Amino acid sequence: MAVEVNIYKKTVLAGLWYEIPIFRLMLGMCPTLAVTAAVRPALTMGLSVIFVLVCSNVAVSLMRNLLKPHLRILMFTLAIATFVTIADLFLKAFQPEMSAVLGPYVPLIIVNCIIICRSEECASKNGLVVSILDGLSMGAGWTIVLCFLASIRELLSAGTIFGMQVMPTAFVPWTAMSMPVGAFVTLGLLLGLGNSLGKKRT
Amino acid sequence: MFLKIKYFFQQSWLLIVASFCFGLLIAVTNAAWSPRIEQNKTLKINNLMTRLLLPKAASFTLTAELEVELAKGKYVKTNIYKAMSDGKCAGWAFNAEGAGFADKIELVVAVDKDFQKITGFDCLASNETPGFGDRIKLPPYRDQFAGAPAGKLKLVKVGNPQDIDSEIVAISGATVSSQAVVNIINNSLIQIKKYMQEKGLIGNGG
Numbered sequence: 001m002a003v004e005v006n007i008y009k010k011t012v013l014a015g016l017w018y019e020i021p022i023f024r025l026m027l028g029m030c031p032t033l034a035v036t037a038a039v040r041p042a043l044t045m046g047l048s049v050i051f052v053l054v055c056s057n058v059a060v061s062l063m064r065n066l067l068k069p070h071l072r073i074l075m076f077t078l079a080i081a082t083f084v085t086i087a088d089l090f091l092k093a094f095q096p097e098m099s100a101v102l103g104p105y106v107p108l109i110i111v112n113c114i115i116i117c118r119s120e121e122c123a124s125k126n127g128l129v130v131s132i133l134d135g136l137s138m139g140a141g142w143t144i145v146l147c148f149l150a151s152i153r154e155l156l157s158a159g160t161i162f163g164m165q166v167m168p169t170a171f172v173p174w175t176a177m178s179m180p181v182g183a184f185v186t187l188g189l190l191l192g193l194g195n196s197l198g199k200k201r202t
Numbered sequence: 203m204f205l206k207i208k209y210f211f212q213q214s215w216l217l218i219v220a221s222f223c224f225g226l227l228i229a230v231t232n233a234a235w236s237p238r239i240e241q242n243k244t245l246k247i248n249n250l251m252t253r254l255l256l257p258k259a260a261s262f263t264l265t266a267e268l269e270v271e272l273a274k275g276k277y278v279k280t281n282i283y284k285a286m287s288d289g290k291c292a293g294w295a296f297n298a299e300g301a302g303f304a305d306k307i308e309l310v311v312a313v314d315k316d317f318q319k320i321t322g323f324d325c326l327a328s329n330e331t332p333g334f335g336d337r338i339k340l341p342p343y344r345d346q347f348a349g350a351p352a353g354k355l356k357l358v359k360v361g362n363p364q365d366i367d368s369e370i371v372a373i374s375g376a377t378v379s380s381q382a383v384v385n386i387i388n389n390s391l392i393q394i395k396k397y398m399q400e401k402g403l404i405g406n407g408g
Binding site for chain 2: 037063065067068071072075078079080081085086089090092093094096100103158175178179
């Protein structure tokens with residue numbers, strides 16, 4: 001029992017700190033750069049990824065004993081594509097504005113490498129509970145970084161967070177922060193910060 | 203031969219079964235949500251049209267559908283809506299699209315009842331550079347179209363945006379996006395106007 005609890009704890013902590021996707025694994029970088037101009041789309045994107053990650057982990061974990069090694073990537077992609085399509089339809093039906101903002105980046109979750117990485121690394125080797133926990137914690141870790149990056153960019157590019165004005169009116173918006181260059185600069189600085197914090201810990 | 207088929211199924215049965223199950227899942231979800239997705243689209247177009255023609259218009263009816271030629275051999279489906287208020291025609295609105303700076307731009311354009319004057323346009327979808335090209339959605343650029351003649355528009359780099367005429371003053375630093383909107387409106391407006399006159403839906407006076 002104690003061993004099991006340990007595995008759960010390890011899985012959760014891995015997603016949230018030790019293997020946090022963007023800082024440690026350096027996976028899922030494309031949406032990180034593309035949809036972080038404002039917090040709301042970033043959060044929507046993060047929640048969609050959590051949904052897809054958990055569902056595909058469950059599907060892969062359930063069929064892990066039936067997988068043929070040379071067909072496994074095909075099966076992962078099949079499961080991921082299904083849940084991404086569902087997430088995309090959901091956003092179109094219930095969050096049409098967000099769907100318009102995110103545009104092609106929702107279907108592109110299919111090729112988000114965190115999801116296939118977790119299918120391969122965790123779900124195809126572990127039971128259902130560990131897979132679900134892994135999906136949740138990896139997704140949450142990714143979403144937290146995404147929202148953090150997006151709030152810095154939204155604050156500097158528009159003076160708002162979640163569309164609410166927080167900077168004084170005298171603040172001159174830095175338009176560059178909402179463009180790709182802002183994403184690269186902010187991400188680079190955050191990665192540097194993350195690495196220097198990580199070094200002190202070990 | 204038989205062995206080969208057996209081998210094939212041994213290897214791939216899971217893939218076949220899973221494809222079927224996942225396909226079914228998508229089909230069910232799509233069937234459940236597609237009416238809502240369609241409704242969202244109509245609602246969005248309706249909202250834009252109301253904003254462009256208010257307070258004159260009370261309701262919109264889809265009157266005609268037309269394939270507008272974008273370039274040689276390339277067509278886009280256009281819906282033409284008739285705006286009614288107090289039982290009379292208050293104007294027309296239609297969707298239009300074309301190439302922008304980074305991606306295609308989709309617009310809703312509204313004109314008055316005789317196709318004499320443009321009443322305005324709005325963006326359904328665009329992906330122009332933030333801070334530069336995306337100012338096509340904002341005044342003063344956008345306001346130049348309200349009241350402009352429904353004929354051939356021309357983009358100029360210097361001028362007074364307050365003057366409402368067929369000359370549209372470009373946004374400085376975003377000439378390509380400014381030109382794109384003018385081109386899209388020119389292209390679809392002229393074709394639609396011709397079509398409407400041929401069908402007798404509007405007078406030939408314009």
